[in-house]
Amino acid sequence: MTDLTTTYLGLALRSPLVASPSPLTGNLNDLVLLDEAGIGAVVLPSLFEEDVESEAMTFHDRFEDSSGLHPEALDYFPDVVLSHLGIDRHLRLLQEAVSILSIPVIASVNGRSAGGWVDYATRLADAGAGAIELNMYDVAAAPHRSASDVEQGYLTLVEAVRAAVGVPLSVKLSPYFSSFANFAGRVVDAGADGLVLFNRFYQPDLDLRTLDVTPTLDLSHTGEVRLPLRWIALLRPQLPQTSLALTSGVHLGTEIAKGLLAGADAVMSTAELLRRGPSRAGELIAELDSWMDAEGYASVEQLKGSVAQHTARDPGAFERAQYQQVLAAWTR
Numbered sequence: 644m645t646d647l648t649t650t651y652l653g654l655a656l657r658s659p660l661v662a663s664p665s666p667l668t669g670n671l672n673d674l675v676l677l678d679e680a681g682i683g684a685v686v687l688p689s690l691f692e693e694d695v696e697s698e699a700m701t702f703h704d705r706f707e708d709s710s711g712l713h714p715e716a717l718d719y720f721p722d723v724v725l726s727h728l729g730i731d732r733h734l735r736l737l738q739e740a741v742s743i744l745s746i747p748v749i750a751s752v753n754g755r756s757a758g759g760w761v762d763y764a765t766r767l768a769d770a771g772a773g774a775i776e777l778n779m780y781d782v783a784a785a786p787h788r789s790a791s792d793v794e795q796g797y798l799t800l801v802e803a804v805r806a807a808v809g810v811p812l813s814v815k816l817s818p819y820f821s822s823f824a825n826f827a828g829r830v831v832d833a834g835a836d837g838l839v840l841f842n843r844f845y846q847p848d849l850d851l852r853t854l855d856v857t858p859t860l861d862l863s864h865t866g867e868v869r870l871p872l873r874w875i876a877l878l879r880p881q882l883p884q885t886s887l888a889l890t891s892g893v894h895l896g897t898e899i900a901k902g903l904l905a906g907a908d909a910v911m912s913t914a915e916l917l918r919r920g921p922s923r924a925g926e927l928i929a930e931l932d933s934w935m936d937a938e939g940y941a942s943v944e945q946l947k948g949s950v951a952q953h954t955a956r957d958p959g960a961f962e963r964a965q966y967q968q969v970l971a972a973w974t975r
């Protein structure tokens with residue numbers, strides 16, 4: 644029997660596959676199916692401060708309209724705190740998921756203001772989240788902000804949330820930092836217990852008919868796993884005590900195995916589960932299990948980090964660009 648258990652953010656997981664945030668993890672029925680399929684943990688969709696604000700504004704506009712016409716309408720909404728509307732839905736989902744599921748439930752926050760990050764993270768932790776994941780992303784398009792200004796902004800937020808919540812804290816990052824190894828270490832110094840590498844962002848397109856800038860969402864494909872794989876392998880020896888989760892491009896059980904070999908404590912999947920449904924989680928775990936069995940690995944612990952930068956046969960291979968060799972090796 645292969646031992647698939649792992650520890651991620653101090654949480655004991657029965658398997659290393661985690662469902663990353665998506666509409667699937669925002670639906671209670673799908674969460675139950677993921678649990679039944681053997682998933683190790685789930686991360687709920689991010690609580691976006693922008694959504695909370697826009698829901699509050701919509702309610703406010705309707706309320707203002709109706710109360711102007713019918714002053715007695717005030718009596719119908721005496722105690723409503725506007726900013727709580729969108730949050731309540733998230734808190735309810737979290738509480739229901741925690742009470743129904745047999746696995747850890749991680750809550751995710753994507754704030755806009757410093758107060759929003761701290762406030763939402765605190766409320767989700769108080770509502771029973773096993774850990775908080777900060778989904779941090781900023782298009783650094785302002786020419787007056789230097790790279791260190793941008794990085795300092797992230798670090799200040801991590802420190803503020805760390806000071807406010809007692810549960811484990813992970814930070815989900817994009818790869819768009821000029822010196823990622825340095826920055827990753829400083830995020831950990833600021834109080835993160837874990838890093839989730841990497842979030843995958845969607846580039847806007849242009850509609851040539853309307854000339855509108857259109858948001859476009861293409862799900863990931865197998866092969867995209869190589870970017871987070873390289874960085875997990877590079878960071879593992881630098882951050883031996885930090886939980887690392889790999890996200891982006893995991894579509895096969897063998898890709899979970901690669902993530903673990905590189906040094907991940909958990910490997911996340913979204914696109915594959917969205918395309919094939921929650922039961923695919925069970926197949927992915929079975930694929931990992933049979934690969935481990937065939938290769939003679941007894942446990943995930945044995946696998947973890949055994950081909951990271953410091954343990955690989957060629958430790959320099961993750962660092963070298965290998966640009967020229969790759970180009971020269973291409974054949975028609």
Ligand SMILES: Cc1cc2nc3c(=O)[nH]c(=O)nc-3n(C[C@H](O)[C@H](O)[C@H](O)COP(=O)(O)O)c2cc1C
Pocket residue numbers: 663664665666687688689690751778815841842843862863864890891892893911912913914915
């Ligand atoms: C429809 C959709 C919704 C998503 N929502 C969130 C979210 O709320 N918070 C977050 O951190 N990531 C979100 N993601 C990103 C995924 O969690 C994941 O990190 C990304 O899709 C890369 O993993 P994959 O290649 O397995 O899809 C979303 C992705 C998709 C496709």
